[in-house]
Amino acid sequence: MSVLVVGISHNSAPVSLLERVAPDAAGVAKLLDDVMACGHVTEATAISTCNRLEVYAEVDRFHGSVEDVSGLLIDRAEETPEAMLPHLYVHYDDGAVSHLFHVAAGLDSMALGEAQILGQTREALRLGQELGSAGPALNVLFQQALRVGKRARAETGIDRVAPSLVTAALDRAMGPQPDLSDTRVVVVGAGAMAGLATATVSRLGAREITVVNRGVDRAARLASEYAARSAHLSDLEGELGRAALVITCAGASGLLVTRTMLDNARSDGRAVAVIDLALPHDVEPEVAELSGVRLVDLAELAADLHASEAGREVEDVRRIVGEEVSAFLTARRAASVTPTVVALRSMATSVVDAEMARLVGKLPHLGDAARAEVLHTLRRVADKLLHEPTVRVRELTNEAGAVSYAAALAELFALDPDAVQAVTRAEGLS
Numbered sequence: 001m002s003v004l005v006v007g008i009s010h011n012s013a014p015v016s017l018l019e020r021v022a023p024d025a026a027g028v029a030k031l032l033d034d035v036m037a038c039g040h041v042t043e044a045t046a047i048s049t050c051n052r053l054e055v056y057a058e059v060d061r062f063h064g065s066v067e068d069v070s071g072l073l074i075d076r077a078e079e080t081p082e083a084m085l086p087h088l089y090v091h092y093d094d095g096a097v098s099h100l101f102h103v104a105a106g107l108d109s110m111a112l113g114e115a116q117i118l119g120q121t122r123e124a125l126r127l128g129q130e131l132g133s134a135g136p137a138l139n140v141l142f143q144q145a146l147r148v149g150k151r152a153r154a155e156t157g158i159d160r161v162a163p164s165l166v167t168a169a170l171d172r173a174m175g176p177q178p179d180l181s182d183t184r185v186v187v188v189g190a191g192a193m194a195g196l197a198t199a200t201v202s203r204l205g206a207r208e209i210t211v212v213n214r215g216v217d218r219a220a221r222l223a224s225e226y227a228a229r230s231a232h233l234s235d236l237e238g239e240l241g242r243a244a245l246v247i248t249c250a251g252a253s254g255l256l257v258t259r260t261m262l263d264n265a266r267s268d269g270r271a272v273a274v275i276d277l278a279l280p281h282d283v284e285p286e287v288a289e290l291s292g293v294r295l296v297d298l299a300e301l302a303a304d305l306h307a308s309e310a311g312r313e314v315e316d317v318r319r320i321v322g323e324e325v326s327a328f329l330t331a332r333r334a335a336s337v338t339p340t341v342v343a344l345r346s347m348a349t350s351v352v353d354a355e356m357a358r359l360v361g362k363l364p365h366l367g368d369a370a371r372a373e374v375l376h377t378l379r380r381v382a383d384k385l386l387h388e389p390t391v392r393v394r395e396l397t398n399e400a401g402a403v404s405y406a407a408a409l410a411e412l413f414a415l416d417p418d419a420v421q422a423v424t425r426a427e428g429l430s
């Protein structure tokens with residue numbers, strides 16, 4: 001069994017295409033149901049953010065699984081395979097492990113090192129566990145990815161040096177280190193990104209913050225954390241009439257802020273900065289045509305942030321990720337050979353027991369002390385014969401290469417495949 005990743009992100013596709021693929025919470029659950037229905041897939045979960053959708057699956061066959069999972073993403077985009085395939089990427093086995101660790105550490109984010117991706121990785125694991133689609137393999141992999149992400153941030157300053165999407169957007173819309181002390185801010189949405197936006201503008205001293213959401217209770221909970229106001233989505237136009245900065249993070253189906261709505265709300269013609277961090281986008285692109293309106297969206301941020309790296313900090317994180325990938329793959333390869341070694345030793349024990357029984361049948365008058373000594377000698381001989389092969393197979397398994405030494409060992413000793421699988425299940429290594 002091996003891990004497969006099929007994904008699409010800001011690194012591989014324009015925001016306009018990501019919008020068509022991006023699912024809501026219910027859509028992610030439906031996608032995972034469809035993935036689990038594919039042949040050769042035994043486990044699955046997905047990382048879904050404003051700039052990526054990645055399906056992680058434990059599979060027993062590469063080619064068929066790639067075609068099935070890719071097909072599901074192509075169907076979501078309602079594109080032809082020829083138009084969609086150049087924007088999809090695939091990672092398999094060791095490459096899949098490396099990719100997930102890079103993602104969790106923030107090295108694959110639009111804003112390098114940003115911290116939100118760690119929570120989104122944790123959410124992917126939680127969702128897979130909740131749906132029952134994430135089993136032993138993905139649980140172990142994602143738990144380790146979370147540890148890697150935490151280590152990267154604990155041992156480097158990457159999350160302090162690299163900007164968040166919200167910070168980068170504010171810098172783009174209002175200039176570096178904006179002073180919000182005289183600014184009324186409207187935040188649309190109440191999810192993780194909205195929480196980050198609210199926290200950021202609060203830290204920057206915003207004069208007034210209003211959280212607008214379809215679910216008033218969620219808006220009120222978020223607003224209460226920052227001494228902000230809350231409002232229902234039906235009141236959005238009225239709230240726009242008071243705001244000098246609008247940050248949208250809802251990702252709803254359909255536009256929430258249109259050109260007409262914003263034009264009507266700005267009867268005094270004042271300047272407004274609008275930041276759209278949603279996918280699909282919440283703001284009609286044509287609002288940028290209004291005089292005095294500055295619109296910043298994910299497409300613009302992607303162009304700005306793609307080339308922005310935090311120098312030494314990024315190199316330190318890359319080193320940490322490299323170490324963790326190597327350690328994880330070494331441990332996984334060692335674990336993969338354990339069922340075969342256990343099955344081999346079990347077979348040797350059975351042979352010794354059978355031969356001892358045959359000897360006792362031929363020598364019924366053999367005393368208990370003599371029987372014990374003979375049995376001890378037979379077991380020592382078996383252990384010595386198996387010691388070098390089992391030690392070497394563990395050493396060779398840790399060397400990168402295409403040869404499956406565990407499979408070779410099983411073939412040479414004609415081990416029962418069911419016995420190996422039984423040990424695998426007992427050890428939780430499948």
